[in-house]
Amino acid sequence: MSVRVRVPTPLRRFTGGAEEVSVAGTTIATLVEDLEKNHPGIKERICDDEGKIRRFVNIFVNGDDIRFLDNLETAIKDGDEVSIVPAIAGG
């Protein structure tokens, strides 16, 4: 099973420049682990030391913010689109 993950520009250095990657997982938490396995270094940009999503990072599943779903335990299924979006626009 795989889902598509859209990656913002500042994190593309971990994905070899790819805007979108395919990742395995049944929840956002397992998806983040699989992202890290395939693209080492990306997890600590997304999660803090306690493993929580950093507060300036938004993750959407099919357009819905996981903070309004089940956070890291939000279930994902084959064909879903997950987006990682910095909450701010930069300088």
Added chain:
Amino acid sequence: MSLLPAWGEGLPPSQPLRVPSVLHLIGNTPMLEITTMTRGLSPRVRVFAKLEGFNPGGSVKDRPALCMVEEGLRSGVLLPGKTILDSTSGNTGIALAMVGAVLGYPVELVMPANVSIERKKIILAYGAKVTFSSEFEGSDGAIRLCRQILHDAPERYFKPDQYFNEANPSAHYRTTGPEIWQQTQGQVTHFLAGIGTGGTVMGTGRFLKERNPHVQVVAVEPDDAFHGLEGLKHMASSIVPGIYHEHELDRKIPVATEDAYETVYHLGKEEGVLVGQSSGAALWAALKVAREIDEGTIVTIFPDFGDKYLSTTLWRGWTDFHQRDRARRSAV
């Protein structure tokens, strides 16, 4: 004794009682001494912040926006019938929208779709048109889309191009620098500013170094390409603005997003100043410098106040901070 000045007294001579337009209120912002968060530092170290939120458009960007438009008018590049077009992550857009409204020029702005809702609404309230670029590509995406719009109809637009227009740092050379020099009576030893376009740190730094070559000019930037500091750029991973010349800096200080956010919370509770995340980053860096020296006058820039960020992630961690702070105080 009341701190409120009696009518007609206590107003600084530079503050006019009547003005013909809001544009006449740009600049001459007050400078606040940080007194609570500096406890424990050497008594010979003082830390000040220019409160740029007092500009009529609410941010430091009023200065370069007005200067760039005036330069466009002076040089004849901005003519009646043209539209002012630029890319922005927010404050420059607000400032250009305000200047355009006063001078009667239409304004079109390209902004990343994920700028705060307050910024979008303020810009629309000034009557400007907004085009949104991809939220995945930040301000660099807005820069590229704006270039495309200009390329498709160059005759329609005047593009101030804040990232490449020398009128941007020039505004700070002409106003921010002299104000700081005057407000510190020439005592400033360190100047720090966050970098978005680099205009503030370049222009102000140049003026201060001309007056005293020993003044240390320090840029404050996010510690990583992926960050939550609205308005600031991580230069190593960005389109580097043409007006930004790193060799003119004495130092760069990277700031973690979480440290900047916590500094914002402290500023509200301890100094009574509600600011945005870039001000938090600026003060975090200023306090770092303050701890390293035994004597000096440090000046930084608070680019705006915090009301434009109440809907943003800046306040996601506030409850945790408040609980920790309460526990710490009750333990003392």
